[in-house]
Amino acid sequence: MNFHILTLFPEMVMQGLMTSITGRAVQQNKIGMEAVDIRDFTQDKHRKVDDYPYGGGAGMLMQAQPVYDACQSVLKRLPEGRKSRVIYVTPQGETFTQKKAGELSKADDLLILCGHYEGIDERVLEEVVTDYISIGDYVLTGGELAAMVIVDAVARLVPSVLHNDQSAETESFQGNLLEYPQYSRPEVWHGREVPSVLLSGNRKEIEKWRTEQAVLRTRKRRPDLYEKYRLLEECKAFLMKQKLLHIDMIECINRCRAEVLYWDGTELLLRETQSGVLFHTKETVGKDSLFAKEIKEEQKGSVCLVLHQKEMVPCVQQLLHLRVSVTCLQAVCTRRERLPVRGLYRADTLETLSGCRIRTLEEEQLPYVVSHYEGELSEEYLKDRIAAGQMKGAFCGEQLVGFIGMHDEGSIGMLWIAPEHRQKKLGQALETVMVNEGLERGEIPYGQIRPENQPSIALQEKLGLCLSKEPVYWMESQ
Numbered sequence: 001m002n003f004h005i006l007t008l009f010p011e012m013v014m015q016g017l018m019t020s021i022t023g024r025a026v027q028q029n030k031i032g033m034e035a036v037d038i039r040d041f042t043q044d045k046h047r048k049v050d051d052y053p054y055g056g057g058a059g060m061l062m063q064a065q066p067v068y069d070a071c072q073s074v075l076k077r078l079p080e081g082r083k084s085r086v087i088y089v090t091p092q093g094e095t096f097t098q099k100k101a102g103e104l105s106k107a108d109d110l111l112i113l114c115g116h117y118e119g120i121d122e123r124v125l126e127e128v129v130t131d132y133i134s135i136g137d138y139v140l141t142g143g144e145l146a147a148m149v150i151v152d153a154v155a156r157l158v159p160s161v162l163h164n165d166q167s168a169e170t171e172s173f174q175g176n177l178l179e180y181p182q183y184s185r186p187e188v189w190h191g192r193e194v195p196s197v198l199l200s201g202n203r204k205e206i207e208k209w210r211t212e213q214a215v216l217r218t219r220k221r222r223p224d225l226y227e228k229y230r231l232l233e234e235c236k237a238f239l240m241k242q243k244l245l246h247i248d249m250i251e252c253i254n255r256c257r258a259e260v261l262y263w264d265g266t267e268l269l270l271r272e273t274q275s276g277v278l279f280h281t282k283e284t285v286g287k288d289s290l291f292a293k294e295i296k297e298e299q300k301g302s303v304c305l306v307l308h309q310k311e312m313v314p315c316v317q318q319l320l321h322l323r324v325s326v327t328c329l330q331a332v333c334t335r336r337e338r339l340p341v342r343g344l345y346r347a348d349t350l351e352t353l354s355g356c357r358i359r360t361l362e363e364e365q366l367p368y369v370v371s372h373y374e375g376e377l378s379e380e381y382l383k384d385r386i387a388a389g390q391m392k393g394a395f396c397g398e399q400l401v402g403f404i405g406m407h408d409e410g411s412i413g414m415l416w417i418a419p420e421h422r423q424k425k426l427g428q429a430l431e432t433v434m435v436n437e438g439l440e441r442g443e444i445p446y447g448q449i450r451p452e453n454q455p456s457i458a459l460q461e462k463l464g465l466c467l468s469k470e471p472v473y474w475m476e477s478q
């Protein structure tokens with residue numbers, strides 16, 4: 001991910017961003033950062049970049065030409081096929097949120113245009129800007145601070161920018177709860193004691209206390225967020241009545257990636273925020289379902305909808321013209337303890353008994369994965385999964401001989417082992433690694449298995465995963 005900040009004050013931006021975590025990430029080549037001085041692109045002999053607004057009014061406007069040329073100077077040097085976005089930071093934009101940061105973190109290049117004076121000539125904005133973003137309802141003297149806020153929030157979501165890559169997901173805001181209060185030494189300060197439960201060493205009690213505190217704090221300080229949290233808890237209680245069947249929806253909520261599109265107490269439509277996949281379930285399947293309107297509104301491009309009742313399939317086929325692309329059973333790791341690794345691999349080195357090493361895949365393995373994966377996934381999707389650090393492979397020396405991954409909506413899948421390496425427990429080893437990593441992150445790991453895939457069902461059973469009785473139905477645009 002590369003950040004290109006177009007500004008009249010390059011030193012201000014670079015001084016701010018080249019320190020601390022973002023600065024270290026640049027030095028370690030995890031992200032790229034440059035400030036492009038818009039003044040370098042003016043054709044005015046006095047290096048002027050602003051002029052009076054037509055029609056009169058207070059202040060000066062940044063002119064179109066230098067802004068346009070500065071922007072083109074960056075866009076022209078980007079290699080072909082890169083996903084770039086041009087952001088104009090302005091109080092008139094959509095309000096920046098954690099969700100927007102997540103969306104922007106998927107781009108390869110972010111160009112951020114900082115305005116000054118009374119703004120920028122509208123014509124150049126119309127030509128180049130893809131996103132208008134405000135960092136809040138107040139007016140700053142220029143866009144630089146807003147650009148720095150956006151870079152910081154997006155950079156920390158880039159894999160490996162934070163040392164402990166778990167914290168990007170679990171800290172403060174990803175969910176709908178605020179962070180619980182934290183304490184460090186000394187035990188008593190100004191007569192105030194650290195809550196005794198934190199000194200008890202009882203993990204379970206500590207977790208319980210922290211959740212309670214987070215809920216209380218959110219209710220008091222952010223009633224708006226608390227309302228969202230309460231709604232999701234209500235939906236989760238409903239889904240838990242059939243835990244195995246609904247594990248995809250439950251985990252979507254647990255992993256803080258759920259947006260409720262429709263809920264009336266008996267019927268639920270969720271959107272998984274990273275993948276855009278929609279999940280639907282209904283307690284009693286009657287004729288009229290009310291959620292079609294919500295889906296149609298969502299249906300800008302193609303839709304991917306997972307149904308949890310067979311009876312809904314014809315209705316959805318008719319109403320939304322979707323077809324069933326695949327039917328899957330849910331395979332759920334219902335236990336909290338890690339799966340045993342004995343007889344599979346060494347826990348410290350991830351070396352399998354047959355001498356293979358398990359490690360995260362990198363982009364250079366993409367051609368191998370694309371040419372061997374037997375499912376219907378596109379090259380772009382597999383590339384994205386690898387780039388997200390969500391695929392693992394078993395390597396015999398330097399040769400990749402099998403792989404597995406986590407889908408963008410959160411299920412484990414994409415398992416494939418080279419024929420000459422089957423019967424060596426490599427599939428079992430790969431899935432065990434994925435499940436145990438999920439457990440460590442506090443997730444309930446699950447996969448989705450086609451009912452006719454007997455070898456995979458046997459593998460799930462061997463690992464001790466529980467299968468749902470009924471399948472789910474993945475529906476896609478025709």
Ligand code: ADE
Binds near residue numbers: 137142
């Ligand atoms: N430029 C000036 N004020 C701003 C704000 N609140 N957000 C983004 N850009 C700005």
